Amino acid sequence: MKRTEQLAKAAISSLRPSRTDLENIDGPDAPGIRLTDVTQGSAYRAFLALQNVPERQGTIINVGRTRAALAEINGVWPSTRDVWDALRSLDLSRPVREFLWRLTHNVPKVGKYWLNISNYEHRSECQPCEVLESMDHILFECDAEGQGLIWQEAKDLWSRTGRPWPEVSLGAVIGCGLIVIRDERGKAIPGAARLLKIIISEAAFLIWKIRCERVIGNGNDPEKALSEVEISNRFRAAIQKRLKIDTMLTSKRKFKQRAIPTKILRATWEDVLFPNGGAPERWWSRPELLVSMWPPRPRGRER
Ligand SMILES: [Zn+2]
Secondary structure, rough: OHHHHHHHHHHOOOOOOOOOOOOOOOOOOOOOHHHHOOOOOHHHHHHHHHHHHHHHHHHHHHHHHHHHHHHHHHOOOOOHHHHHHHOOOOOOOHHHHEEEEHHHHOOOOHHHHHHHOOOHHHHEEEEEOHHHHHHHHHHHHOOOOHHHHHHHHHHHHHHHOOOOOOOOOOHHHHHHHOOOEOOOOEOHHHHHHHHHHHHHHHHHHHHOOOHHHHHHHHHHHHHOOOOHHHHHHHHHHHHHHHHHHHHHHHOOHHHHOOOOOOHHHHHHHHHHHOOOOOOOOOOOOOOOHHHHOOOOOOOOOOO
């Protein structure tokens, strides 16, 4: 009791008038605030900042969906920790990592989010399909240009490896870094898994980007819709860019510890670059071999 009194006295004597900046409160780690500093408005803002319950709920659901999707694909449940670790994989480009992180936390404002915002309810709908929009709808169901074609491109590219395409869902996209590919004897093939991770994440990210360009950039104007060739080209360019970055990252001189071993580069790309075998010597240092992974399109078939 005595100690409590001492502590209380010490606390009172150390109180100095201070103004707490409530504008910058971010998340649950709000600093303590003096009651005399609190106005109704600032208290409300602080309260809103602390209210991250719906977002957390969304995160829990998405991590659960990811674990379930991976259990289906791999036959083993990954831990929650595995899911978070995979999101930090340096095999993914930074924008893709950020996109997957936002996806996991349900950050993108789509669908239901807008139903509660007066005068913006119309934004909850996918205009071409006339249904409530959701991340699942955008990534896997939408009839607007993009989604179907990009997944087809992704599957076509992967089919060069001769391996089956997994069941891709929102959970599989978030957890694409955890998919295990095995050979006939059950041995894991990390190079193939790395390629699949790149293909799935780049495809999902591009679908999301094209959806945002259509809805936010072009106001759903059908006149501005991308052609099929343009969409395919966007996917191919994204993958081609990843290949180029990978080949550059093999330079130990430039990237030191961050450099990737040529063994990993070869294990990732040779199956799709040279599906019939016979990869040329040191192909990664020969830019003329990497102009395009895809044969040129026949003329006159632009759409
Ligand atoms: Zn749609």
